[in-house]
Amino acid sequence: MYTQAMDIPDGQPALKPVARTASEAEAALQARFDARIDADGRIEPQDWMPEAYRKTLVRQISQHAHSEIVGMLPEGNWISRAPSLKRKAILIAKVQDEGGHGLYLYSAAETLGTSRDQMFDALHTGKAKYSSIFNYPTLNWADVGVIGWLVDGAAIMNQIPLCRCSYGPYARAMVRVCKEESFHQRQGYESLLQMMKGTQAQKDMVQDAVNRWWWKCLAMFGPPDADSPNSAQGMRWGIKRMSNDDLRQKFVDATVPQAQVLGVTLPDPDLKWNEERGHWDFGAIDWDEFWNTVNGNGPCNKERLATRVKAWNDGAWLREGALAHEAKQRERTMKEAA
Amino acid sequence: MTTDTNKAPALKEWPLWEVFIRSKQGLEHKHCGSLHAADARQALQMARDVYTRRQEGVSIWVVPSAQITASEPDDKAEFFEPMGDKIYRHPTFYEIPDEVGHM
Numbered sequence: 033m034y035t036q037a038m039d040i041p042d043g044q045p046a047l048k049p050v051a052r053t054a055s056e057a058e059a060a061l062q063a064r065f066d067a068r069i070d071a072d073g074r075i076e077p078q079d080w081m082p083e084a085y086r087k088t089l090v091r092q093i094s095q096h097a098h099s100e101i102v103g104m105l106p107e108g109n110w111i112s113r114a115p116s117l118k119r120k121a122i123l124i125a126k127v128q129d130e131g132g133h134g135l136y137l138y139s140a141a142e143t144l145g146t147s148r149d150q151m152f153d154a155l156h157t158g159k160a161k162y163s164s165i166f167n168y169p170t171l172n173w174a175d176v177g178v179i180g181w182l183v184d185g186a187a188i189m190n191q192i193p194l195c196r197c198s199y200g201p202y203a204r205a206m207v208r209v210c211k212e213e214s215f216h217q218r219q220g221y222e223s224l225l226q227m228m229k230g231t232q233a234q235k236d237m238v239q240d241a242v243n244r245w246w247w248k249c250l251a252m253f254g255p256p257d258a259d260s261p262n263s264a265q266g267m268r269w270g271i272k273r274m275s276n277d278d279l280r281q282k283f284v285d286a287t288v289p290q291a292q293v294l295g296v297t298l299p300d301p302d303l304k305w306n307e308e309r310g311h312w313d314f315g316a317i318d319w320d321e322f323w324n325t326v327n328g329n330g331p332c333n334k335e336r337l338a339t340r341v342k343a344w345n346d347g348a349w350l351r352e353g354a355l356a357h358e359a360k361q362r363e364r365t366m367k368e369a370a
Numbered sequence: 371m372t373t374d375t376n377k378a379p380a381l382k383e384w385p386l387w388e389v390f391i392r393s394k395q396g397l398e399h400k401h402c403g404s405l406h407a408a409d410a411r412q413a414l415q416m417a418r419d420v421y422t423r424r425q426e427g428v429s430i431w432v433v434p435s436a437q438i439t440a441s442e443p444d445d446k447a448e449f450f451e452p453m454g455d456k457i458y459r460h461p462t463f464y465e466i467p468d469e470v471g472h473m
Contacts, residue, residue, distance in 0.1 A: 078443035125423075132420050139404045142386075148406060149383050208403075351384065354408035361409065 069270055074200045077143040085269055088262075089199055090144050091160075092271065094151045097137035099163035102155075102336055104130045106170040107179060115173060122219050123176065129212045136205040143201045156341045164322065165252050167330030174227060174234075174241035180220015182242070182249045182287070188213045189283045190253065198270030221290065228295050235295075242291070243299045250314070251322040253280040259319075284312045386435040387413040389420075391427035399431050407432075 061080040068075065075081055104127050111127065114120035138148055154160035165183055170176060191210050197203040227234045254276040257263060266272030274282075284303075291298050302315035324330065384406040390399040402421050407413035413432040421427065441449055457463050466473055 078440070080443070128419075128423070132423065135405060135420055136403060142404075147383060351408075354412060355382070355384065358409040 069198055069268075072270070073198075074203070075198055076200045084265075085271075086144050088266070088269070089202065089271060090141055090146050093137055093141040093144075093202055093205075094146070094154065095161050095163075097134045097141060097151065098155045098160055099166065100130050100134035100137060102162045102166045102340060104134075105336055105339055106166055106168075106332075107176055109170055110173065110176050113173070114176075119223065122223075126180070126216050126219065129216065133209045133212070136208055137202075140199075140201040140205045152344065156337070156344060158328070158337060161326065163252065164325045164330060165248055166336060167325050167333045168244070168248060169332055171244070172237050172241065174224065174237040175245070177220045177223035177227065177238070178241040178245045180216050180218075181224060181290070182220075182245050183252070184213055184216040184220060185287065186249045186252045186283055188217060189279050189286070193273035193279075194271075196270075196273055202271070221294070224294055224296075238294075239296050242296045246299050247317060250280055250284070251317050251319070253277075253283065255319065255322075281311055284314050288312050384408050387417075387432045388435050388438060389413075389417040390431040390433070391417075391421055392429035393427055395428060399429065402426075404435060 062082065065075070065079070065081060065085075068079075075085075107123060107130075108127050111120060111123055114123050138151060141151060142148060151160070155162070170179065188210060191206050191213065194206040195203055195210060197206065224238050227238050254260060257275045257277045260276055263272060263275060267275070288298065288303070300315045302313060304313055306313045325333070328334075385408075386404055387407055387410075388404050389402055391402045392399045405413065405416050405420060407416050410432060414430055417430050417432055422430070453459075
C-alpha cells in the first residue's frame with residue numbers, strides 16, 4: 033500500500049520562500065521529525081525522515097515480508113498430506129494468508145523507495161535474512177499444529193506492539209496481519225487438542241513436536257537485550273515497542289497455562305513459577321545454535337532458499353506472458369479506437 | 371514518482387495498483403492497500419484474493435498507482451494552513467442561549 037508514486041511527486045520540488053543552508057534545513061527537519069516521534073505521532077511515506085530510520089525500516093519490513101513467504105514452505109509441504117479434507121482446507125487458507133501477509137509487508141516497504149524486485153533479489157541472493165525458525169524441518173503432522181500454536185503465537189506477541197509502530201504503512205499492515213494470525217494460532221492449538229484426545233501414538237507426536245520447537249520459538253524473539261545493540265535506537269524511533277526479553281517473558285507466561293490445558297510438558301527443567309517476580313522463570317537459550325542457523329547453517333537453510341528461487345524462476349514465463357498479453361490488448365484497443 | 375523502478379530493463383515489474391474496497395452497501399470505498407498486476411482485470415482478481423478472503427468487501431476499485439496525484443509534502447503547511455484560523459466555520463463558534471435547546 034502507499035506507493036512511492038503517490039508520495040514522491042514528479043516535477044520540480046516546491047519552491048521554498050527562504051533558501052536556507054542545507055545543514056540548517058536538515059536540522060529543522062530532524063527537529064520536526066523528533067518532535068513528532070516524541071509526541072507518539074506517525075510518520076507517513078511523504079514525510080522527511082532520517083536516512084538511518086528509512087534504512088532500518090526497509091531492512092526490518094522486508095525481512096518480515098521474506099519471513100512470511102518463506103514461512104509458506106514448511107507448512108506447504110503438508111498440504112497434500114493433511115489427514116482430512118477439513119484440515120487440508122484450513123491449511124491451504126493459512127498458507128494463503130501467509131502469502132497475503134508477505135504482500136502487505138512488501139507493499140509497506142515499497143513506500144520507502146525500494147522496489148519489490150530489489151527486495152526479492154536480496155532474498156534470492158542470500159543478502160537478506162528471514163526468520164530463522166523456518167530453517168527447521170516439519171517432520172510430522174503435529175509440527176503443523178505446533179507451528180500454529182507456538183510459532184504463530186510468538187509471531188503475534190512480536191507483532192501486536194508493532195501495530196503502534198511509528199511508521200504508518202507498517203503499523204497498518206500489522207493491524208491486518210494480527211487479525212488473521214489469530215486464526216492461525218487457534219487452528220493450530222485446536223488441531224493439537226484433537227490429537228491429544230487420540231491414541232498414545234498421536235499424543236507422543238504432539239509432545240515430540242513441542243519438544244523440538246519450544247526452544248526455537250523462544251529464540252525467535254531475538255538476542256537478549258544486553259546483546260541487542262540496535263534495540264535502544266529502535267525503541268527511540270518507535271519502530272520497536274517492547275524489548276526482546278520482555279516479549280519473550282510475555283510469551284512464556286502466556287504459553288505455560290496453554291500447555292497445561294493441552295496436556296503436554298515444555299522441555300525445560302528450569303521452568304518454574306516465580307512468585308516474587310510474578311512470572312515464569314525459564315532456562316538458558318542455546319544462542320550458538322541460533323546464530324549458526326541465522327548464518328546459514330541450519331538444517332533447511334539451503335533447501336528453503338533453493339525452493340523459493342526455483343518458484344520465482346519457474347514463474348518467470350507467467351509474469352512475462354501476462355505483461356505481453358496486456359501490451360497486446362492495449363494495442364488492439366488503441367487500433368479499434370483509431 | 372521516482373522513475374528508476376519503472377524503467378527497469380528487460381523483465382520489468384508488473385505495475386502497481388491501489389485497491390479500494392466497499393465493505394458493505396451504503397458505505398464508501400476505502401483505500402485498503404496495493405498490489406502488482408499486469409492489467410486491470412488481473413488486478414481486480416488479485417485484489418479479491420488478497421483483500422477480501424473473509425468477505426471484507428462487496429465491491430472493489432483498482433486504480434493504477436501512477437494515475438494518482440497527491441499533494442506535495444513540502445506544501446503541507448501552506449496547503450492546509452488557511453483553514454486553521456477559520457474557527458467560525460464550526461458550529462461550536464456560536465453561542466446560543468440554553469433555552470433555545472438543541473440547534
